Structure formats: C-alpha cells, structure tokens
Amino acid sequence: MKKLILSGIVALSALGVSMPAWAQELSFWSWRQEDKAQYEKFIKAFEEKNPGITVKFETFEATNYNTILSTALAGGSGPDVLFARAYGGLENVANAGYLLPLDKSNVPALESFAPAAIAAETMRSTKVTYAVPFASQTMLVIYNKDIFDANGLKEPETWDELVQASEKLKGAGIMPFGNGTATAWQNEVMVGGIASTLMGRGFYDDLMAGKADFTDKRYVEALAKLKEITKYFPDGFIGLDYASSQQLFASGMAGMFVGGSYELANFKKQNPDIKMGIFAMPGMKADDEKLVAQYFDGGYAVNAKTQHKEAALKFVNFLASQEFGQMFADELNNISAVPGVSFKDPLLAEVAELNKNSIPYIMLVHFRFGEPSGSVLLQGEIQKLLSDKATPEEVGKNLTTGLAAWYEPFKK
Known part of the structure; x- marks a missing residue:
C-alpha cells in the first residue's frame, strides 16, 4: 500500500501538482553518528504509520556540527528537523530566529515533560521553548x-x-x-x-x-x-x-x-x-x-523556514511520544527525557x-x-x-x- 501511495505521489509531482504536507521528504540532522542505525529504525516505525512522509537522516561529526548547522540555517536552508543543543548551545541558534517555537498547541506532549527538561530547551529571556528534550x-x-x-x-x-x-x-x-x-x-x-x-x-x-x-x-x-x-x-x-x-x-x-x-x-x-x-x-x-x-543532553527542533511545517511537526510529535521514548531507552540504552518510560536495563533503572x-x-x-x-x-x-x-x-x-x-x- 505504501509503495502505491508513493508511486502516486511521484506521478502527481511529475504533473506539477502541489503536494500536501504529509507527502514530503524531511531532512533530519544530528551529531550522533554512532546512533545512525538505531535512528533509522525509529524513522522506519514513524514512516510505517505516516505513509507519504519520508525522513532522511544525516549525521555530522560532533565537534563541527554547530558550525555546519549554523552556516546552513544562516543561508536560509538547513534541515527540516534537527538535533539542537541544550542551555547556552540552544540560545545561540534560537536567538537568531532559526527555530520554530514549540508549545502545547503544536506539540501537546511537552506539557507533561519535567520542568528541568523543558528549561534546557527554553530561552531564559523569553520563556519560549524551541525543542523536545531527548535525554538526560x-x-x-x-x-x-x-x-x-x-x-x-x-x-x-x-x-x-x-x-x-x-x-x-x-x-x-x-x-x-x-x-x-x-x-x-x-x-x-x-x-x-x-x-x-x-x-x-x-x-x-x-x-x-x-x-x-x-x-x-x-x-x-x-x-x-x-x-x-x-x-x-x-x-x-x-x-x-x-x-x-x-x-x-x-x-x-x-x-x-x-x-x-x-x-x-x-x-x-x-x-x-x-x-x-x-x-x-x-x-x-x-x-x-x-x-x-x-x-539534559539536547532536543529535537524544527527549522523555522521549513517548507514542510505540518510534516515536520508530525515527526516531532512522534519524537515526543512515549512510544518513541521507550524505543530510545531500549535501543540506545540511554535515559529518555520522555515521561513514563520504563527501563528494562537494570543499570538504567538504577540511574533513574x-x-x-x-x-x-x-x-x-x-x-x-x-x-x-x-x-x-x-x-x-x-x-x-x-x-x-x-x-x-x-x-x-x-x-x-x-x-x-x-x-x-x-x-x-
């Protein structure tokens, strides 16, 4: 079924018909090169539930990531969805107006995250949140x-x-x-x-x-x-x-x-x-x-200039879900910031x-x-x-x- 939908999208695109938001390819940037296989697995789970949206995951060397990302965003391009740093690292990007504000109106799950997690992805001066926290x-x-x-x-x-x-x-x-x-x-x-x-x-x-x-x-x-x-x-x-x-x-x-x-x-x-x-x-x-x-280690943010806002927000809502948080903890053996996640690994449970x-x-x-x-x-x-x-x-x-x-x- 998904192949039929995608082939239909390609045909319509060839005819110059504009595509709905769900029929888009999102670019998703990260500094976590070592986690690429797991994220591709997470993305597959999202794509199976959202026919027509595909996500291309790209990773960059961690020490150069901020420079590469800022350069792309300053040029009016960059990814649709991105890994954002926390605290001072977030403010450098958010201050420039590169990120889409997130709140309970466009990402309802944010309301249940721990205050300390939200604070890590929030501008101190404006109290605006710009990313979904991903780990502690x-x-x-x-x-x-x-x-x-x-x-x-x-x-x-x-x-x-x-x-x-x-x-x-x-x-x-x-x-x-x-x-x-x-x-x-x-x-x-x-x-x-x-x-x-x-x-x-x-x-x-x-x-x-x-x-x-x-x-x-x-x-x-x-x-x-x-x-x-x-x-x-x-x-x-x-x-x-x-x-x-x-x-x-x-x-x-x-x-x-x-x-x-x-x-x-x-x-x-x-x-x-x-x-x-x-x-x-x-x-x-x-x-x-x-x-x-x-x-808190970083978050998932949306490019303020994305051409695929609806699809990007749908993906970020998935990244804020308990379903994703549980996969994150299980596959990456890490403490997810998503509320309600259980830890099968005894050591992770002890960390929590x-x-x-x-x-x-x-x-x-x-x-x-x-x-x-x-x-x-x-x-x-x-x-x-x-x-x-x-x-x-x-x-x-x-x-x-x-x-x-x-x-x-x-x-x-």
Whole structure:
C-alpha cells in the first residue's frame, strides 16, 4: 500500500501538482553518528504509520556540527528537523530566529515533560521553548563488579571506604580508577562525578540564590578532595586522553571510572562480557546525602523556514511520544527525557533512581550563557589544580572572577 501511495505521489509531482504536507521528504540532522542505525529504525516505525512522509537522516561529526548547522540555517536552508543543543548551545541558534517555537498547541506532549527538561530547551529571556528534550545524562561512578567481587569490595558508603577500596585494588595490582584528564572536558566530568556530594545541595542552592560563589569553603574543600582521590588514577593520568581512559576500564585493567551514564552502553559495546555497577560518590559520613550531577543532553527542533511545517511537526510529535521514548531507552540504552518510560536495563533503572537525588551539572546548566564559558574556565582550572599549578582556593577565585565578566551575581 505504501509503495502505491508513493508511486502516486511521484506521478502527481511529475504533473506539477502541489503536494500536501504529509507527502514530503524531511531532512533530519544530528551529531550522533554512532546512533545512525538505531535512528533509522525509529524513522522506519514513524514512516510505517505516516505513509507519504519520508525522513532522511544525516549525521555530522560532533565537534563541527554547530558550525555546519549554523552556516546552513544562516543561508536560509538547513534541515527540516534537527538535533539542537541544550542551555547556552540552544540560545545561540534560537536567538537568531532559526527555530520554530514549540508549545502545547503544536506539540501537546511537552506539557507533561519535567520542568528541568523543558528549561534546557527554553530561552531564559523569553520563556519560549524551541525543542523536545531527548535525554538526560548523569555523572557518577561506574565500577567493574567482577573486580569488586574478586577483591571482596562493596559500594563505598563513606569517603574513607572509597579510599580503602582504592588502596586494596592498588595493592592487588589493579588501577583503582581508569580516568585521565588530557581531554579537556573530562576535567569538568571529574567535578560533576566526584565533587557533587562533597559540595552538597546546600552549596548549590546558595549559589543559585546569589548567596555563595565558587570561593565558598564547601566548593573549595570538594575540589581538595577531588585532587586527593586522583592519587588512585593511572600514572601519568594528566596526559591520558579520553579514548585511552575508556579502554583501561573496558578492558578490565581498572576497577572504577568516573563518567556519565552515557558510558554504560559504550563500555558494553567495547566489552560485552563486562559486568558493571554504579554509585553516587559518597560523602565524608555515611548519612551525607549522596548526589549525582544531571543535565539534559539536547532536543529535537524544527527549522523555522521549513517548507514542510505540518510534516515536520508530525515527526516531532512522534519524537515526543512515549512510544518513541521507550524505543530510545531500549535501543540506545540511554535515559529518555520522555515521561513514563520504563527501563528494562537494570543499570538504567538504577540511574533513574539515582537521579532522584541530584543537582544540576553546574557549569553546563548555568554558566555557558556568556563569555568566558564556565565550562571552559573550569576545565582549564581543574587541569591546573591537578598539575599542581593552582590551589583549590585559587581555582575557586579564578572561576568567580572570570564569570563576573558577565554573570551579574558575581559582579558585587
């Protein structure tokens, strides 16, 4: 039936008859090259239910995606539907008027999304939403269950227990952590994954209320502990890049890895036999609230100049549906932002549980809206801290001073 409909469309087109909105090919751009096979599967499910609409999925290298997309949109072209960044990355594109506003009138499912997810795809100044959030990511500690079991270890409940576990692994000839920090953004991951519990929810709340900055004792002491635990990182970790770090953990040479929930699928792909567990970094005392750092990873947006608005919105409504969210979680082993999705993978279900005790991944969520970017500042400062070129106090001061260039609460 679908072939008959499509052949009819081609015939009408040849006669110069204008096509209805549903009889269109949509272009769909993404930076997720590694997910292409899964997205083509998702698209097939959409096309089967929407005869006449076809979707061409195109992927680009992640680091160049923003430039390629902005250039195309500025030229009045670009895709019909696109992956959009979140937070500050979204505002750069939305501010230029390239994206179609989305709300409950054209994407009704948005009304049920979590406020934090919607905020990630909303302009702060106008409160207009421009994309359907697609995933959340969580900074935590991943560990190799077989290594822990073989060494009689359990998930640590206190900082001292973490140190003791690290010592035991080191004594057994196993790297306690596989992490390196030569890849700049990994320095920010270290702060989210290691320091969130240590700085505490109270610090985060005070920071957002304008009652604290990064010179606060709670933040500075958390950075000191971060530096302390890196004695259990691989020798020469400052020169160890991201891919090499991943291999150390995936191969079973390291017992733990500080990273995002996005690592779980990747490690399983590298080593199908690996058995993993996860935990939130413990605090100094067993009853300290254990926190993970969470952020929303991007969204699906519509080109404001698309010639296929009706079809594009139909596709975006599919991407906002629970049907799609469930496929996303099942196929990509990732935390979908769509409400009501269940997680068949036990580790994903555990991530979702840990997210109930989270604070935002601070620099990405709150401090990428101006220059200098909080993430760029933090990544450089942590590298200096770990290279013994700055103290925790100096890092806190430099972060606050740098952000004061555009962040009003720090200008006092």
